[in-house]
Amino acid sequence: MHGIMTTVSISLASSEVVASERTEAAPDYWRNLDPSWKHTGPPMRRYFHPDGYHSADPHDAVWGGHECTYTVITSFVDDGQIREHYVRINRWPPMKVSRKDDWSWELSNHLYRYNSIPDSHRKGCTGPLFPVW
Template structure:
């Protein structure tokens, strides 16, 4: 497992289930539909698909069935250093990438946060594997 890698790949997006929630900066209307803020259930889940689309669960009140696509944007300087690295979903503000200590990924902007659900039991999963005896 490559828990130290900081540059996200397309496979990292579609190999994991993602928890989604709005941030405090998001409009109140959206926060009140979000279980993270109103305490009405488990976090919303999002799914990145290999074809570059994104989807949610059928009962997701926020999703609404709209089309959604994503891409990973990386710009590199002449010396090989990365200048910018983010995930773009539709035409929304860039989602900046962070690698967490448990090897999970977080992508976020001012309005929302996605966090990969640890799945150490999978090949190339995130999070250290803790075996229970």
């Protein structure tokens, strides 16, 4: 994996459509609303908009139409090195930002995981769609 691009910016995050998943630690109520958890449908999609708004597809059972925003948090130490870099959605636990081998993004914490969908056909995309060996 190429490690140069390991931080996410608002402009990049806002271009992403991501698949949302629950982890084993997520409460049963939320996991049972997720069709991918029950193997009855595809992962739910989430959208990060440039204005900081975070949304879902219409008729998403988990979403419920509530207000949701995100913020990219980056803090630096004296020498310009990044001390912390994470995404905060509403008041949920911080989500670690990482790159996967296929150059897609992953935002994750102990409850939820968001994986970007590769979009190599777009300008400013997540990267080439190459098989991972």
